[in-house]
Amino acid sequence: xxxxxxxxxxxxxAGQRAALAAAEQGVSVGIVSKVHPVRSHSNAAQGGINxxxxxxxxxxxxxxxxxxxxxYLSDQxxxxxxxxxxxxxxxxxxxxxxxxxxxxxxxxxxxxxxGASAARTYYVADITGQAIMHVLYEQLMKHSDSVARYEExxxxxxxMDENGECCGVVTRNVADGSMELFQAKAVIxxxxxxxxxxxxxxxxxxxxxxxxxMAYRAGAKLMDMEMIQYHPTTLAGKGFxxxxxxxxxxxxxxxxxxxxxxxxYAPNKMELASRDVVSRAEQTEIDEGRGFPDGTVALDxxxxxxxxxxxxxREIVLVGQDFAGVDITKEPIRIKPGNHYTMGGVKTDxxxxxxxxxxxxxxxVACVSVHGGNRLGANSLLDTLIFGRRSGADAAxxxxxxxxxxPSKQVLEDEQGTIEEIVSREKGSGRRISEIKLxxxxxxxKHVAVFRNEAGIQEALDTVRRLKExxxxxxxxxxxxVFNQDVLGAIELGYMLDNAECTCVAALERKxxxxxxxxxxxxxxxxxxxxxxxxxxQDDEGPEISYSEVTITQWEPQERxx
Amino acid sequence: MAEYTLKxxxxxxxxxxxxxxxxxxxxxxxxxxxxxxxxxxKDRDDxxxxxxxxxxxxxxxxxxxxxxxxxxxxxxxxxxxAHETANRRNGGGEPIVVEPMGNMPVxxxxxxxxxxxxxxxxxxxxxxxxxxGEPPEREYVVEPESMIDITQSMACIQxxxxxxSCLSMEVDPEFIGPAALAKxxxxxxxxxxxxxxxxxxxxxxxxxxxYDCTHCFNCIDACPKGVAPMxxxxxxxRKAGEHGIDDPHNGHNHETAFVxxxxxxxxxxxxxxxxxxxxxxxxxxVKPTKSAIKGLLGSIPTVLRAIKTGKARSxxxxxxxxxPKLPDGAQDEVQAIYxxxxxxxxxxxxxxKGEEDVEPEPDEKETV
Numbered sequence: 001x002x003x004x005x006x007x008x009x010x011x012x013x014a015g016q017r018a019a020l021a022a023a024e025q026g027v028s029v030g031i032v033s034k035v036h037p038v039r040s041h042s043n044a045a046q047g048g049i050n051x052x053x054x055x056x057x058x059x060x061x062x063x064x065x066x067x068x069x070x071x072y073l074s075d076q077x078x079x080x081x082x083x084x085x086x087x088x089x090x091x092x093x094x095x096x097x098x099x100x101x102x103x104x105x106x107x108x109x110x111x112x113x114x115g116a117s118a119a120r121t122y123y124v125a126d127i128t129g130q131a132i133m134h135v136l137y138e139q140l141m142k143h144s145d146s147v148a149r150y151e152e153x154x155x156x157x158x159x160m161d162e163n164g165e166c167c168g169v170v171t172r173n174v175a176d177g178s179m180e181l182f183q184a185k186a187v188i189x190x191x192x193x194x195x196x197x198x199x200x201x202x203x204x205x206x207x208x209x210x211x212x213x214m215a216y217r218a219g220a221k222l223m224d225m226e227m228i229q230y231h232p233t234t235l236a237g238k239g240f241x242x243x244x245x246x247x248x249x250x251x252x253x254x255x256x257x258x259x260x261x262x263x264x265y266a267p268n269k270m271e272l273a274s275r276d277v278v279s280r281a282e283q284t285e286i287d288e289g290r291g292f293p294d295g296t297v298a299l300d301x302x303x304x305x306x307x308x309x310x311x312x313x314r315e316i317v318l319v320g321q322d323f324a325g326v327d328i329t330k331e332p333i334r335i336k337p338g339n340h341y342t343m344g345g346v347k348t349d350x351x352x353x354x355x356x357x358x359x360x361x362x363x364x365v366a367c368v369s370v371h372g373g374n375r376l377g378a379n380s381l382l383d384t385l386i387f388g389r390r391s392g393a394d395a396a397x398x399x400x401x402x403x404x405x406x407p408s409k410q411v412l413e414d415e416q417g418t419i420e421e422i423v424s425r426e427k428g429s430g431r432r433i434s435e436i437k438l439x440x441x442x443x444x445x446k447h448v449a450v451f452r453n454e455a456g457i458q459e460a461l462d463t464v465r466r467l468k469e470x471x472x473x474x475x476x477x478x479x480x481x482v483f484n485q486d487v488l489g490a491i492e493l494g495y496m497l498d499n500a501e502c503t504c505v506a507a508l509e510r511k512x513x514x515x516x517x518x519x520x521x522x523x524x525x526x527x528x529x530x531x532x533x534x535x536x537x538q539d540d541e542g543p544e545i546s547y548s549e550v551t552i553t554q555w556e557p558q559e560r561x562x
Numbered sequence: 563m564a565e566y567t568l569k570x571x572x573x574x575x576x577x578x579x580x581x582x583x584x585x586x587x588x589x590x591x592x593x594x595x596x597x598x599x600x601x602x603x604k605d606r607d608d609x610x611x612x613x614x615x616x617x618x619x620x621x622x623x624x625x626x627x628x629x630x631x632x633x634x635x636x637x638x639x640x641x642x643x644a645h646e647t648a649n650r651r652n653g654g655g656e657p658i659v660v661e662p663m664g665n666m667p668v669x670x671x672x673x674x675x676x677x678x679x680x681x682x683x684x685x686x687x688x689x690x691x692x693x694x695g696e697p698p699e700r701e702y703v704v705e706p707e708s709m710i711d712i713t714q715s716m717a718c719i720q721x722x723x724x725x726x727s728c729l730s731m732e733v734d735p736e737f738i739g740p741a742a743l744a745k746x747x748x749x750x751x752x753x754x755x756x757x758x759x760x761x762x763x764x765x766x767x768x769x770x771x772x773y774d775c776t777h778c779f780n781c782i783d784a785c786p787k788g789v790a791p792m793x794x795x796x797x798x799x800r801k802a803g804e805h806g807i808d809d810p811h812n813g814h815n816h817e818t819a820f821v822x823x824x825x826x827x828x829x830x831x832x833x834x835x836x837x838x839x840x841x842x843x844x845x846x847x848v849k850p851t852k853s854a855i856k857g858l859l860g861s862i863p864t865v866l867r868a869i870k871t872g873k874a875r876s877x878x879x880x881x882x883x884x885x886p887k888l889p890d891g892a893q894d895e896v897q898a899i900y901x902x903x904x905x906x907x908x909x910x911x912x913x914x915k916g917e918e919d920v921e922p923e924p925d926e927k928e929t930v
């Protein structure tokens with residue numbers, strides 16, 4: 001049985017940062033990822049990373065912007081930690097070799113970003129996530145002696161001991177199909193969000209909510225699952241992301257009449273209001289007939305100097321050219337709001353601890369919560385790094401403190417049985433996995449998106465529950481052991497359905513409009529009744545609802561205008 | 563919507579059978595990608611059809627394949643465009659051919675073993691920053707251009723398309739290769755790295771290192787991100803030259819010989835090329851060194867072979883000085899171009915490509 005003091009599941013920014021932080025404490029670390037680490041979805045974070053590092057900027061200002069952006073649903077103690085520790089983290093990354101953009105003096109330079117009261121976004125062209133992640137992977141290669149990498153190993157379940165503590169993970173080696181039970185004194189979930197539950201989405205095919213579902217099945221609490229961000233600028237049809245950096249560099253949003261419509265919704269911040277605000281504005285324009293016939297509005301990047309576009313928005317030039325056939329330096333590009341980010345997730349404290357001892361979560365899989373109802377652009381990379389590091393350090397401390405228990409072989413046998421059952425289903429015994437995924441994605445995008453109401457969410461929930469039943473008999477074609485992506489797809493579908501059910505239940509429960517949750521039947525924010533988190537825990541009947549307090553330190557909720 | 567046929571090279575390792583071809587009909591918009599096509603075939607017809615993929619947007623680097631023989635990302639190649647290429651090459655009605663990448667062992671269908679090849683080579687170049695001493699309290703202060711320069715290498719997504727297309731690696735599987743050398747430049751060009759010289763010596767002295775590249779440009783064509791790995795290898799060679807590192811193939815001097823001869827004569831005086839490459843100083847006005855004599859003698863078989871095969875039979879190719887000069891003042895124009903290039907030494911970089919800021923240059927024509 002492979003054994004590590006700290007085992008990290010997922011190898012994007014949060015996972016790699018957690019692994020490096022744990023290894024620094026001198027414990028043995030393993031990092032498991034269903035794809036090669038550099039394929040992880042942190043790559044897609046284009047625009048940058050926030051930190052109040054400039055003289056004249058302050059962590060309090062960053063914290064306030066974050067809290068206001070969250071529509072006061074974030075926990076302020078967690079936001080304070082993130083914003084205070086941000087500058088040090090940026091410098092750490094710079095020292096490791098990240099090729100951050102420099103100003104003319106050769107010092108770190110910044111760009112403007114949405115919802116922020118100062119230009120405090122540090123960046124590498126528009127490949128910031130990729131650049132940071134590849135540098136962290138360089139460090140993982142450097143520290144091969146202290147961090148064992150399990151690349152292309154898929155996790156199917158958490159292993160618990162008789163005291164209800166997490167003590168390992170069941171995995172499948174994708175390359176040969178063998179199953180392995182890993183023992184660990186602490187397990188850190190860092191496996192990202194659940195964007196694939198929606199279609200279209202900016203998220204990669206791997207973002208199937210694995211960690212959220214595994215934690216939920218093990219009995220951990222989830223929080224704020226209704227808070228799903230729709231990004232204002234995604235490519236029509238395909239859902240690809242156009243970075244907020246484009247608007248940060250000065251691009252305009254135009255409706256079909258050529259009006260800069262943000263004047264009516266956010267007269268001060270215009271295109272750089274919070275994402276939920278901009279997405280709602282766009283959707284309103286489209287719904288009220290001022291969009292283009294294909295259900296889009298336009299992003300006009302031609303107003304940004306061409307040299308600057310090539311230097312700072314190169315990836316978007318390529319996306320326009322390759323995926324939309326548009327030269328963004330010459331003409332506006334059609335965009336619409338699209339599924340982008342999971343603000344909710346596995347409930348943790350500021351050290352990544354879930355309510356299951358030994359189980360940690362960091363990054364998009366987790367809900368600390370620093371993003372509350374709406375995440376600010378360029379805060380996600382920061383979240384992954386700060387809480388990845390804190391989780392890694394705390395998990396290492398736990399590993400040094402406890403003896404650790406040996407996971408029972410039973411869980412491994414159960415998981416093997418599940419997989420054998422999936423593989424042995426008769427062809428034609430039910431629907432194809434791909435059909436169920438498609439129906440799930442389109443249903444969620446229709447009813448649990450920018451604007452929501454009770455009837456729609458209920459319909460989505462009913463559909464999800466039917467799909468859960470159908471998934472039990474859904475069949476696959478591939479019966480082989482080597483790279484059987486078909487069987488992994490069936491397991492991922494199960495994860496996605498659990499995520500979807502929780503999101504629907506929470507969205508139905510929150511009878512107000514806050515951040516990304518906009519209920520047309522309850523269009524106002526209602527602090528008196530709903531300034532609280534919705535927590536979900538697995539029960540025989542489905543998710544059981546409870547509530548927890550939002551931590552307020554120094555910023556009392558105010559009306560939110562941009 | 564349009565119908566396309568994908569002809570996929572398949573391999574199922576557990577079947578006991580060798581690789582085989584299978585055709586899939588897909589029905590998608592021409593602007594969608596070959597990856598979308600593969601995934602439709604997988605979703606509708608055969609879930610065992612295997613391909614690594616994740617982001618669908620040319621960011622994660624998972625779906626490197628060969629399409630119609632060219633290494634690329636499946637998600638970045640549109641079906642319509644791939645269809646046209648297939649028809650152009652094969653005269654109409656041909657399927658889009660999809661194969662696993664080259665230079666790497668195939669594991670299953672379109673999935674190749676990158677670990678034993680690509681990643682092993684990446685680790686060969688000590689792929690992490692090696693600064694000296696304690697880091698500064700704040701950031702390292704560096705030239706802004708230096709960061710832009712190496713960000714071109716940082717744009718690499720490790721997809722392996724360049725490795726797949728590399729002709730040198732076909733001949734010498736131990737060649738460090740385009741991806742790993744581009745990664746190496748990311749450190750050599752980084753002013754924060756303190757082991758530039760050691761890195762250059764290491765990469766130059768390895769017989770499978772920077773001088774193993776044959777300038778075939780395949781990697782530049784294949785790279786989906788504009789990293790231009792061959793350019794990075796050339797930068798490494800230039801830096802090696804600046805650090806006084808001997809090029810075992812004499813490539814640096816050979817290149818300089820070309821440059822000098824054109825500057826003097828406008829076109830290539832082939833009769834001078836060998837001599838100038840080994841004993842720089844046009845028309846032999848220098849004392850040849852020992853190694854120059856050795857190099858020149860060593861090149862005699864090549865010269866004889868050139869004469870024998872008819873490549874060097876005319877007098878201007880055999881006797882220095884017979885080579886014709888350019889007419890009128892054309893040589894002055896050539897030298898003006900040299901001067902201009904010397905004064906505007908700019909590396910091509912994907913991150914600096916602005917057009918509107920370029921002022922028209924005043925007439926720089928001068929006689930030398």
